[in-house]
Amino acid sequence: MPAAGGRSAARREATAGRLARFAALRGKAAPPGEFWDVVAVTAADAEQALAYRQQLSEKLGRKELPLGVRYHVFVDPPGPKIGNGGSTLHVLQCLEDLYGDKWTSFIVLLIHSGGYSQRLPNASALGKIFTALPFGEPVYQMLELKLAMYIDFPRQMKPGVLVTCSDDIELYSTEAAEAIRFDMPGFTALAHPSDLAVGTTHGVFVLDPCSFSGEGGLEYTSCQRFLHKPDIETMRQCGAVRVRGNCAQPSSSGDHSDSEKGSECVYTDSIFYFDHSIAERLLTFYKQMGTLCCEIDAYGDFLQALGPGATQDYIENTSNVTREVAQLAQVRQKLYSLLKGTLLNVIVLNNSKFYHIGTTQEYLFHFTSDSKLKFELDLLSVAFSSSPDKAEALNQSVSIIQSILDPGCSVGPGSVIEYSRIGPQVSVGRSSIISGSYINLKVDIPSDCFLSSLSVKTDGQVKYVSMVFSVEDDLKKSVKLLSEIHSLQFFGVSLPECLNLWGIEVSDLLFSSENKGLGLWTARIFPVCCSLSESVRMSLKMLNSVQHRSAFKLDGFKLFSVEEMLAYKDVEDMLKFRKQIYDEIHLQRQV
Template sequence: MSYQTLFLQQSYRDCTKQYEEILHNPNLPLWDYVVLTASNEAQAQAYRAQISYRLKHQMLPEKTHYAVLPDPDGKRVGSGGATLNVLRYIREHAAGKQSLAAVPHDAVQGDGAAESRQFVSAQPGEAACHAFDGKRILVIHSGGDSKRVPQYSACGKLFSPVPRILPNGRRSTLFDEFMIAMCGVAARMNAGMLVCSGDVLLLFNPLQIDFYGKGAAALSIKEPAEIGKNHGVYRRDREGNVGGFLHKKTVEQLHEMGAVDEHGHVDIDTGAVMMSVDLLNSLYSLIDTEEKFAACVNEQARLSFYADFLYPLASDSTLEQYYQETPEGEFTLELRACREKIWAALHPYQMKLIRMSPAAFIHFGTTRELLHLMTEGMEQFTHLGWQARINTNSQEKSYGAGNSYISLRADVGAGSYIEDSYLHHGTVVGERCVISGVTLDGQSVPADTVLHGLKLQDGRFVVRMYGVCDNPKEAALFGKEIGEPLWTAAVYPIRNTIQEAVSATLRAYEDGFPTLEDGISLKDSFNQADVTAILPWQDKLEDKVKIESLLEAIDKKDNLHEAVKVFNGEINARVIRQLCGLAEKLDEQELFEFSRKIRIYYALSCLTKQDKYLDLCLDTIRNAILVGAVAGLSYDPTAKMEQEEVVVRLPVRVNWGGGWSDTPPYCMEHGGTVLNAAVKLDGQNPVEAVVKKIPGNQIVLASADSGAEQAFSEISQLQDSSNPYDPFALHKAALIACGIIPYREQISVEEVTKNLGSGLYLSTQVIHIPRGSGLGTSSILAGACVKAIYRMLGKELSQEELYNRVLCMEQIMSTGGGWQDQVGGLAPGIKMVTSDAAIVQEIGCSPCSISTETLQELNERFCLIYSGQRRLARNLLRDIVSRYVSGNPDTVEVLYEIQRIAVLMRFELEKGNVDGFAQLLNQHWELSRRLDGGCTNTCIDMIFSSVEDLIDGKMICGAGGGGFLQVILKKGVTVEQVQKRLREVFQDSGVEVWRCSLVG
C-alpha cells in the first residue's frame, strides 16, 4: 500500500471517528445548516424522507438545521438558481418564516412529507440582515434526474448506496459519506458556505483546509494531466488564487496554459467551493426583492453555479469572455442580463485555490461505471473498508451485492451487481447485470442488462430494463434503434405487483420493446415514482437479509453473540414478530427444527435484553424432553399393591469424566459420554425409598430428611409437582411417572386407592448426607422411588425403562438436568454411560472391565472430602445451557474435550493405570473450571492446596462450588493422613474425609 493510500485510509478513518464524536457531542463545531437541492417536489420529498429516517436513527447531528429545496415551481432553474434559492431560504428562516422545506427533527418515517416547523425570532428584521453571520452552511447540489444511472433517479444519486457499513451497522450512501467527509471542514472556517456537487465523493484530509478570509476558495486535488484532460482544471495565478478555468483540455493544451506542475499534475476542480459571508451577502443582493429573485431564478436564465458564479471570481477572467461561457441551458437575453449583474457583484472578490494532496475523488457517473465500481473495481477501495458484499446472505465472490437476499439456488453471473433485491431459487442472472429493487422468482435475465423496479404513486409497479451500456439520452435500446431517446420512450408495462411487472417487462424484451399505449418511460416513471416506498422496501430487505444471516449462523451453531451483531444492537418489532412466528412454527420433536427454535429464542433474548425469550428457549428444551418422556405415560387403573411394604436402598454416584455432556440440549444434539461410579458411604447405600400399604383412601407422602409428612385427598394437589420448594414434588412426580395417578386427567384419590386395593404411603430419605452434596442424590432418590413403586406393583422394569421413568420425573418436576446421576446410582460399579444425538435419549450403560487388583487399589486410594458447604445448581444449569446454546466456543470445546477424557479414563482404568487415571482427573478439573468458574472457591482451593502433597488427582463432585470433593491419594498415603491434615487446617469446621467404597 502506497503512502498516499495510507494517508487517505487514515484520513477516512479520522473523519468517521470525528463524525461519531459529533453525533454524541453537539458542542463540537458542526454545520448550522445542511441544505440539499432537488429537481422537483417529488424528489425533495424523497430526500426529506431519507433525512427524517437518519434523524430518527440518530445518524445525523441533531443541532443542525436540515432543509431540502426543490427548484421553485418545478422549473429547472440551474445549479446557480438553486444556490440563490438556498440563500433566500436561509434569510427567510432567520426572519422566522415557516417553511415546508425544513426537515423537522421529530419527523417520523412515513409518507416522506415534511411537516411545517415553527421558527421564532425576537427581531426578525435584524436577524434577517445578519442571516449568514457566524453560520456554517453546507449545500449539496443534488437536483439532477440521474439520466446516466436511471436506477437512482427516484431516490436521487445522492442517496445511492456506497458499499461500506457505517459504524451503526447500516449501509452507507453518498449522502452519508458527504456528511462524514465534510464534518471536519466546519471547524476549518469561521462562517460561510461550502457548496458541493452531489455526485462526487471527495477523499481528503480536512486539516489541509483553512478558510477564514473574504471571497471564495476552490477545493482542488492533484491528479496526472492525463486524468485532468477529462475534467475541469484550475489554473493558479501568482498570488495563489484561481486564475482561470480549463474545461476538458488536451494534455498539450494544459501544458501550454501553464496548468501542469513539475510532477506532471494538475489541480482538478472537485466541484467543492467555499464562500465567505461577505460574498454570500453580495450574492443575496441580487435577489433581495421578489422582482430580483424572479429575474435571476427562472428557466430562461438557468444560472449555473460553476459557469456563472465561479468564472467572475477568477483573476484572469474578462466580462467579454464571461458572456461567452457555455451556459447550463441556452444563451438567452435573461441570462446575459443576469451575468452583467453577477459580474458586478462577484468580480471584486478573489477565489483562493486550496490544493489538497494526497486526495482523490470518486465520480458516480454512468451505469457502466457503477457496475465496474461495485465489482472488479472494488479492489481500489478496500482500504476504505468498502466491500463487494454488504448486508447480503451471499458470500459468492464473483459478483457484488448490497442489501439483497439471494437464494443459494439462484445463479448469478460473474461481474453482476445486485442491490435492494430478493432473488428466489431458480432465478438466473446473466453476467455483468445490474439488478435493483426487484423480486425475481425463477426468471432469467440476459447478460449485460439493467433491471430496476419502481413503485408508482398509484400503487402499481414498473420494471425498467435496458442495457448496461445504453445511454438513455440516445434513441437506442439493447443496440436497437428506437424512435425517440430511451429516456422518453414509453416501452415499459405497468402492473399491479412487482412480480407481474418483472414478467411483463421480460416479455416486452423478448418482443423487442414495442412502444405501448399504456406504457411508461424512464422519465415518467421517475416523475411518478412513489418515493415513500423506497425506504420501507430497503428496510424490509435489510431485515430479511439480517434474519437469514442469523438463521444461517444458527443452523451452523455459530457463536450467537457474534451472529446477532448483524443487527448492530437494534431490532425492530417487525423482525421480532417474524422470528417469533418462525420459531412458533418449528416442530421441537424434529431435531433440526428443535435446534433452530431454541437458538432463535436465545438470539431474541440477546437482541431484546428480555429474559422472557431465554425462558422460551429453556421451556422449549424442557417441553421437547417432556413430550418424549411422557409419550408412553398413562394412568394404569389395573395396578395393584402386591406387597405390604417395599424398601429400596441405592448407592450415590461419583462423576469422573464427561459430566455436563449428558445435559440437554447438548446430549440431544451431540449425544453424551460419561464415566461414573456407584459408591457406598460407610459401607451403606444411603438413598432410600419406602412404599407401603396403609388403610383408608388416602395417599400419604413423607420426607424423612425434612420431617415433612402430608396426607392427600385431592388429586389436583398430587398432580402439582413443578414447585421446587414443595418437599413432596419428587414423590408426586414418581406417582405420575409410574402410572399410579394420571398426569392431567381428573380422577378422585378415592378411586385411585380403590383400584390399588389400599391407601399408599411413600417415604424418602437420604441418610446422613447433607443437601447439595454433588453426589446425585436427588436423581438417585427418584430412581429409588420408581424401583420401589414398580416392585410394589409387581411389575418388571428394564434398566432403560427405569432411566426413562426417572428422566420423565425430572421433567415433570421442571428440574432439568441430565441422565448420568440416576444411572450412576441405579447401575452398579464403574461404567461408561452414553447416548446418541436424538430428542428422545436412549441411554446405553457399559460396565468397565476392571481387574480385582485395580478395583482394590482404587478403593485404597480414592476418598471423598466434604467441603463443609453446599451449592444450589438451578441457576448454574441455566447458565451452562445458555452458553452452550449461544455457541460459546470455549463452552462447546470443553463439552467435547471432557468426553474425550472420559473415554481415556476408561482406557487407563481397564489397563490398571490408576496414576494415569489420576492425571486425567486433574485435566478434567481444569476443564471444569473453564466451563464454570463457580465450581470452585477459596475454600475448595484451600482444601485441595492443603493436601496437595498427599494426592495425585482431584476433582469436584457434581457441579462443584460446595458439597463433596474427590481425590486420588498418592501410593502409600492413607485416608487417616488426609483426615489429620484437614483437621490441622480446618479443625471442626466440617471439612473432613468421608469413608467410601466403590460398588462392584
C-alpha cells in the same frame, strides 16, 4: 510525498479515521461549533423534495445522522431550469426567509442533488444523494459519506456556505498538524492533482507560481484564473499544466516524451466555500434579478469571474451549456461585474483523489473492480445482505448491497445488486445493475443489463413498473421528430424495431413529454403491473423479445415512460420494501 501506493494507503487510513469519527456522532448532538448548523439539499421539483424529506425523516428516526442540525430540502422554483448556480442563489433566499438575519452566523453545507440522474437511473427515484454504498450497517448512502468526509471542516470554518454535488467523492490525507481552514475572505476551493484529460471535463485552477511549491500534503495558495472544462491547449497557454514532482513549475510546451507527458498534471476543482459577505452579495443580486430564466453553473459562472487573471471571454461561450438561452450572457455579465476582483483562495490537497460515480459505467467500475476508491473506502463485495456468500457464484467481483439472495442464484462478475430479492433460479450476467427488484422466476438475466423497479400510485392504487435497459443505453439522448427515432437504441436495437416487436404504435402519444424531447427517457414502453415480481417478469420478457427478435405484445397494459414513473412514484411503498429487506437481514443476524 510518499509513492503512489503509499499515497493511496494514506488516504485509506485518513478516510477510516473520518468514518470512525462520524460513526461516533450518529444519533448524537454534536458540541456547539463542531458540526454544521444547516445541511441543505436541493431538489428539482416538489415530488423529488417529498422523496428527500421522507428519507431524511427515516434516517433521523433511525439515528443514522447527527442530531441538533437543521436539515432542509429546498425545491427549485417552478418554471425553467436554473442550474446548480441558480439553486445556490435560491437556497440563500430560502435561508433568509426562514431565519432572517440569524442565518448570517450559520455554517452551511449545501448539497446539490436536483438532477434526474439519467446516466445512473437507479438513483433517479430516490435521489443521487441517497445512493447506497457497499459498506456499513445499516449501509451508508452518499449523504452519510459526505458528512463523514467533511467532518473536520465546520470547526475550521467561518460562517458561510460550502457547496458540493451529490455524485462525487473526495478522499484525501494530510499531515497530522495540517488543518483545512475555510477562514479566508471571498471564495475558497479545494484542488486535486489530475491528469490533463480529467481537466477537460472539470474546472482547472491557474495557480499563482509565486505562492505555490507543489510540496507537502496541503498547501494554501491563490488562483490567478479559473478555467471551466478547458481544452488541453488552453490549459497550456494559461499556465495551468504543471510537472508532477515539481508542480510549482508550469509545463510550457506540449513537446514531451510519453514518460514526461505522464508526469504532467493540472489542479482540478471539487467543492468550494464562500463567506457570508459573498453570500449577501449573491443574495442581493438574486433579488434584483427577480425570476431566473436560464441555467447558471455554480462552478463555471461563479468561479470564472474570480482572480486577478479573470477575463470576460467565457460570457459568450456556450460550448459547455446544455441549453442556450438569450438571457444567459446577460446574467453572466452581471455576475462578472458583481464578483470581479474577488479573491479565489485554493487549498491544494496534493494527496487527494476526486471520484465521480454519476454514470452506470463509473458506478460498476468503482464498486466491483479493484479500483482505488474500493480500496480507499474499504468497499465490501457483500454489504449488509443475506447471500450464499460461500457459493462459487459469489466468489467474484460483485457488489451486493442490502439484498436477499437465495441459495442457488448466481451473479456474474462486475454486477451490482441493491435493495433486491433474488430467487434461487435466477442467473444474473456480467456487469449488470439490479435495483429495488423482486425476481422469483427462473430466468437468465443477460450481461450489461440495467433493471430497476419502482412503486407508482395511479388511480389511487399502488402499482409497479420496472425499467430495463442496457447499461450502455443513452437515456439522455433525444430527437425532435418521430421520423428521427430510428437513431434511438434499446439494447443495441433501433427503437422502432423494438416497438414493432412489442406491438406499440409509433404516434404522438408514444412519448410523455415534448419539452424533454423524444427519447428512451420519455418513451411509454414499460407496463404497469399489480405486483413487483410481475413487473419484473414483464420487463424481462420485453428484453428477451428484443434479444431473440420474437414478438411479445403489450396489448392491454397501461404503459409508462421513465419520466412518468418518477412523476407517479410512491416513495413510501419503495421505502417499505427496503425496510422489509432490512428487517429480515437484521433478524437473521440476531439469531
